[in-house]
Amino acid sequence: MTTAITLARLRDLRLGAMAEALERQLEQVGTYDALSFLERFGLLIEQECLEREHRKQSRLVSQARFKLRATVQDIDYQHPRSIKPDQIARLAQGDWIARAQNLLITGPCGSGKTYLACALGHNACLQGYSVRYFRLSRLLLELTQAKADGSYQRVLKQIAKTQLLLIDDWGLETLNAAHRNDLMEIMDDRHNTTSTIMISQLPTDQWYSAIGDNTLADAILDRLMHNAHRLPLKGESMRKVLGELTEREHLE
Structure with missing residues (x-):
């Protein structure tokens, strides 16, 4: 030959x-x-x-459709946000994903929550995990549309088998009864099977009231929080600080 x-x-x-x-x-x-x-x-x-x-x-x-192009290597530790390289290094190892545990990232607007989540999600992709990013409002809209066109169960199955699900802007919008039921379906399917990163401006002690129904709030948060790592961010908005630096540099 x-x-x-x-x-x-x-x-x-x-x-x-x-x-x-x-x-x-x-x-x-x-x-x-x-x-x-x-x-x-x-x-x-x-x-x-x-x-x-x-x-x-x-x-x-x-x-994964990440909102931001972010990597673990490019995380900024100089800005005071109460995160340390060793914390991120442990999360980047991915053991918590293999164990179907969750991660709750909270902090004020502009503190870099979404960047951190996308960086960890990108790192999970490099390790071979399937990942999907959603803003909560988009996720709920997709599920509402799926009910209308008859694909609801198929979409739920796709979400359930995604090994790492990122849900951003948790707690910003009022949930109606259908939304609460949708979230219950998702959390129940994923419980002890796959991992979720929840990203929110609200501290976790306010999540209960944000859901709006006592019974479903108990059920959803029990499945989400009982095996979750927590990453509470602090400090001034990074977008504001970077904007000020850019303006000052421009004036110089």
Whole structure:
């Protein structure tokens, strides 16, 4: 079999990265002569595995629909928000996701809650977890539309199997009875099975009253909080501080 046919067969088998790696080996005459056949073949397989892992990570990040492009490496620890690198490092390890635990991020407007959540979500994608970001109002609207077009159960199943769900702007809007029931369905499906990051301006002790129904509030928060890590942020709005710096720099 000629080299051209071998390369074509690899691409037909969707082993494009392996084909490219083989081409590089053939172009670099003498570089791989000291390696055995199995060692050279192992390098080709490793390249294919790396490329597939990269494609999977890119697909997971795209499907997550993050509000912000954020990474754990770019988190700002200089701004005083009561977060420490060791806290984020422990969360970035992802053990809490593997254990189907939750994370509650609270703090004032502009304190970087959404950035932190998206950074941890992005990190989870790199570890191979499926992730999805929603603002609460958009999530509830999608569920309302799903009821109208008959896809409600399918959408619930998709949310239930998402390994890390990010819900932003929790507690900002008044919930009606249908919304409370929707949230109960989601939390019940995810309880002890998958993980949720809840992002809110309200401190957790105000979440009960924000839900508006005592019985459902008990049920929802019990499922959400009993195995949750908490990350309360403090300090002045980062958007305000950065805006002032930008204005000062512009004046200079």
